[in-house]
Each structure stands twice: as structure tokens, then as C-alpha cells.
Amino acid sequence: MKMQHGIVLILLLGLVAGAAAAGDTPPVFPQEFYGGVTIGGSPAPAGTVITATIGETECGSIQTVESGKYGDPDRRLGGRLIVTGTADQVGETITFSVNGVAAPQTSVFTSEAITALDLSVPGSGGSGGGGSGGGSGGSSKDPGSQLTYDPDAEATTPPATTAATATPDVKPTAIAEAQETATQGPATALPTWALALIVVLAVALAASLLMRRK
Template sequence: MGLKQHGIVLLLLLGLVAGAAAATEGSPPVLPHEFYGKVMIGGSAAPAGTEITATIDGVECGSVVTVEAGRYGSPDPSLGNRLIVTAAADQEGASITFLVNGRVAAGTANFTSGAVTALDLNVAAEATPTTPPGGSTGGGGGGGGKGTSGSPGSEVVYEPGAPTAPVIFTKEATLTTSTAGVLLEPVVVRTEDEVAALTIPEATTALDAGGNPLTSVTCTKVDPAEVPPAPPGATLAIALSCGPDGATFDPPISLTYTLPEDEWARIDEGLKPTVMWYNPDSGEWQEIAATVDPATRTITAEVSHFSIFALAWRSPEATPSPETEATPVPEGEPAAFPVWVIGIVIVLVIAVAAYVLMRRR
């Protein structure tokens, strides 16, 4: 085979590689957008068997029939019955209209591939025609009538429901979860003096030390005499015992300290507020990242497990960096590798092979 023929073969191979790389770099698939939440008709829970339909530009793109009164779907995906909305790639961000038993619900959402959204749906009660004197419900015939009660302006429109308000407990909270431990309603549990509180949002997976659904949580202040010694350069102010031991939360939940004015005044003295947790295995306090909000006099930290937590004060020069945890790479998922790198490697291999063949000729 001559040099010209080798060149033609090489060009053909390069074309095939380029085509394969282009195909691999195609647009990612469009995933469904899932919805769940409450569904109300006329301010009351919609009965089981209510049909909820989603449309984009007037075309149906998903529907579900409720199996329990006042709710469709759940924060726990394993319970099913969510409204699954599908759309094309060019409909990303398109407005979705929701119908409850064929009637438009107040409020919309925008299609987002792969998203899961909690959305409460509300429609007014079906209008009941009123019969004016004379037995006619019409507005014609010169009678000057205003039509039936279903005419424009006669419906009461309900705004979409806001996120479910959390149930507030003091010292101990009872959790309502699915069989997988997914919280079905948000909960706040605070100390008796309301200085500290745990906020556990809906859809949080809460498990005990044995991996079973968590049924309750506690948040109480610890007697100063029972608090482990403070680390060097720190003064422990408010210590909390959050239980049960071994409980875990995914995603992390919020621990918030709300300080009185006299305690907050320490900031003006040059001290820095920090949040720590006590590690019983190492016998040491470990600082965790926290957000300070002067407008509300609060310090908030995200926690994924229970222990003794404490608000501490440090002088600026004694403040270490908060601990950070590396994000683990899920097992079984290889690291992303750019397609163009693979293409270059293949091209180089083919070029070397062609060169070797020509040298042998």
C-alpha cells in the first residue's frame, strides 16, 4: 500500500473518531420534573380520586389521581403518586399550568429537568348557579341580569399554599416519617428558654443509630458542671444536648442560637462567636462552620449528626478555621473524563499505527 493510500485510510479513521466524539458529546437527556404537595378545593382537602393534570402551552405533559384526601405524592419518592411532568429539551424553563379536576389552579411552576418540587395546589369550590326570581338563570331578554354565579369575577381564587409551616415543640419533638425515614412534615424543637432550636425540614431523611426511621428528637441545655472542658482560647457559653445519640440527617439540619442583647454585646468586645461539637471518640471539641446574622442576633450551623453542641466565644487571634469535610465520591461512579481527551488519544494511537505500517512498507 502506497503513501497516498495510507493517507486516505488515516483521514477516514480520523473522520470516524471525530464523528463518534461528537455523538458522545450530545445533549444530556431531559429528565422529568416531579411534584408533590397538598391539594385543596374551596379551602378544604380535595377528596381521594381527584385528578391533577400538568400542561405546557396547552398540551398535557403529566397527570396523577390522588389516593388520599388533600395530598398528592410525598417527600419520600418510595411512596409514589407524585405528579411526573415530562417535556422536550427546548422546553426547559417553560411555564407549567396545573389543573385540578379540569380547572386551573392558582400559580404555576417552571419546568426544570430532574427537579423535585413541593407545590400546594388550590382551586375555588365549583360555582353553584343561583336562580333569580322568575326561575331564569340567564342574563338576556332585556332583564338586565348579571348572569350565573359562574360568570367572571364571581369565583374566589386561592393563592398557592406556602411551604408547610413547621410544627413547633419544646425540648422534645415527635417526627412523622415514611418507612424510609423521610420526614413528611417540618419540625422545630427548641429549648425551654427558646435560646436554641433545631429545624428539621420536610423531606429530610432522619435515621437512628441502627439506620431505622427516627421517631423523636430532643434539644435541651446542659448543666455547665456537666460540660466537657473548653478548648484553649475559648469560653463555652451555651451547651446543648441533642439526641438521640447516633441520629443522622440527610441533608444536614439547622441548629440556631438566638442570643439576648447582653450576650450579643460580646461581639462589641472583640470576641468571635463560634459553634462547636464534642467528639467523644477523640475527647475534643471541633469547630463547625456557622453563619452570624446581626439583624436577628442569631448564629446558625448545619449539623448532620447529634452530639453535645456549644456556642463558644473566642478572641480573634485564637480562632481556628472551621472544620471542613471532603465531599466523598460515590462508589461505583468513575471520575468524569473529557470526551475530547479520549478523542485525542485515539487519534494519536491511529497516527502512530499508520506511521509504523508505512515504515514497514
């Protein structure tokens, strides 16, 4: 009976230690968001990514399936932005981004709440047009810095240079040594029958030594 009590106590201690290792802050029920979403005043296209962040932690992200909206008042239709957090994050500010662009709208993290929130971010077309205009302005040339053509000036063509081909200095002695080395064949190896004879003699010698010991 005492052994059973000891086993139960050990299991309880293990569960307590596991809960402590998992963290002191338990998670809470998430908050759900839905509403309209626009980019540059126009409905955001399907496939737009909406991300929710609490502090520096990303707490939820979805990809829209319809133009100009995310989620729906009817939970059964799905598509809502689910924001998860812990008990310590309740009451903190939630910031939103649309395709990586920060939206000015924010909310407060409230567990189990369902919040309607329209999101809007500026479009990127204006900045692109300004950049192209700046680029075209930068490409204009100063008339005073343009080159003038002088017809009296004679074009001088540098003389063509012929690269000299270096000829290696090969000594006759080295050539003779190389030819002699090439004519010499590889070292002759023992024929197969000689190797077999050596093996037979070695076996016979070993057998005779064994017979003498007996």
C-alpha cells in the first residue's frame, strides 16, 4: 500500500514539474476579427495576407479568399483572423499589417471576443511614380557638359602589338632522358606459375613442421 502511495506521489510531482517547465503563463481563449480590407482605397484582392502582432510576437495570420473583406459575421463561414495570446497579454495592443504594410487601425487583446475591424493601408503606386519621375529627372544631361566633335582632329590608332610566343628552353640532355624513360618498359613481374610454386613450397614446409612436432 505504501508503495502505491509513493508511485502516485512521484507521478504528481512529475506533472507539477512539467507544468512549471511549460511556463507560468497559461494560454487563454483567442480573439476573432473580421471586416473589410482596402489597399490604396480599393478593395484588397483575394490572397491578401493579414497579420496580427502583439508587441514583437506574431499572434495570428490569414490569407483572404474574397476581394475587399476578411472573415464574416457568421462564424460558420470561417475566414476570421484568429489572434492567440496568454493571460499576460490580455489588454495589450494588437497591431495589424496588410501584405507587410502596417495598418493604422489597432485593437486591444480581449480573450473570447469577436471584433469587427476594417483595415486599410496606402497603395504603393504613388511612391513608384515618384521614383520613376526622379529617375527621369536624374537622367537629364547638362548641355555644357556635352562633348563636341572636332572635324580637324585626327583619330590616332595605337599600333597593334603582336604578343611574342615564349618558346620553352628544352635541353638536349632532358630530351634524351625522356626518350630513354619512355622506351623502358615497366618492371617485369613474376610469372603466375612461379607464384604458385612459392605458395606450394610454403604449404609443404608448414606441413612438415607440424608433422615433426607430433
